Amino acid sequence: MSHAAETAAGGPAELTRAQQSVKEHSAAIRWASRILPLIGLAVCAGFVIAGLKSGVLSSQDDLRAFIDSLGFWGPLVFGFASFASVVFPIVPGGLLVLAAPVLFGPVTGTIINWVAVCAGSLLNFIIARHIGLALIETLFSEKLVEKYLGWTRHRNFARAFAIAIVLPVAPDDLLCYLAGTTKMRFSAYAIIILLGKIPTLLAYGLGISALLATVVPW
Template identity: 60%
Template sequence: MIAVAGHDPLRIAARIAPFVGLLACVAVVAWGLRTGVLQSQENLRAFIESLGWPGPIVYTILSAAVVVFPIVPGGLLVISAPVLFGGLWGTVLNYVAVCAGSFVNFWIARRYGMPLIRRLFPEHIVDKWLSWTEHRNFARGFALAIAMPIAPDDLLCYIAGTTSMTWRRYALIILTCKPWALIAYGLGVSALLAKVLPW
């Protein structure tokens, strides 16, 4: 049974999590500036390399988890990967993490349905995108949204799991369309930030 909206722990956690994540990001930046890690790109890369092989693994797991439960805006991690690990390797890590998280979202929606989705996301946003599934070209529109960073694709992955879309078709869309959004958003924005940041 779903708890009353006002006292639903999951709903409350979903609303509070972005603020907690934002505070965590501010704390990490403050730590990086204080220790000198963020004073230059060379310092940042040296710190990442000092972490060894666990660094990329922890980053990938964290990025996948953020796709499932948005503690921080996923875009921040997508942008940071090319900066932390280089353009090619960062894009590969983004691809693995985002695809893995997207598959988990679809599975969760298939297993627990719309009631859980409405606990994780504001109802007016869910209703806005849910009506989109009634369109006969939903699969094409979904593929376009996944390929272009213009929609809340994490939510759309959940919603897709409540439709008649097969696992095979969903996997095909995610695996073939995700790279374009990651390249455009991750590499594009990170390259722009690299020119703006005083490094």
């Protein structure tokens, strides 16, 4: 564990049970954080191949008909996958953000994105508040953590964090975890996430999806 993480945890003698568990299983957690995204991408590729072979992806109407046939389970499973990808890198979250408006329509897809991403971001804060930097330095490279750890020491961190959420200029998932190690109140954090994710998801999810629809014939 780095000096930064050791300081945040109060030193080796003051590790909580959760922090001790992370320390003991750090190698497995680090391995999973590297391998699972690759598995997730492979699964996504498998779904695309299967969709092309079955004809589901032959047109947007066929895809929408298939999604509608899933009923309640379609949005639920997709939303859970999106939520999980925010907390732990199962698949790149950006892919799911782009896919939601295509799969469920611009309004429903954006709502699913917002609920899932916000829920995952709120959980990241809670996890970090209870475990500290121990888990963060396991999921992310120490160099990357140290690079953005300086933000948390700035007196205007809340303002910088809000700007980063609205205008993604830094890794959101890492910043959300780091925010949980600061003195920021959960209520202030929640407001920033719930409001700040709206313009981001509208611009990224709807904007890029619409752009792709004009470029890629379907």
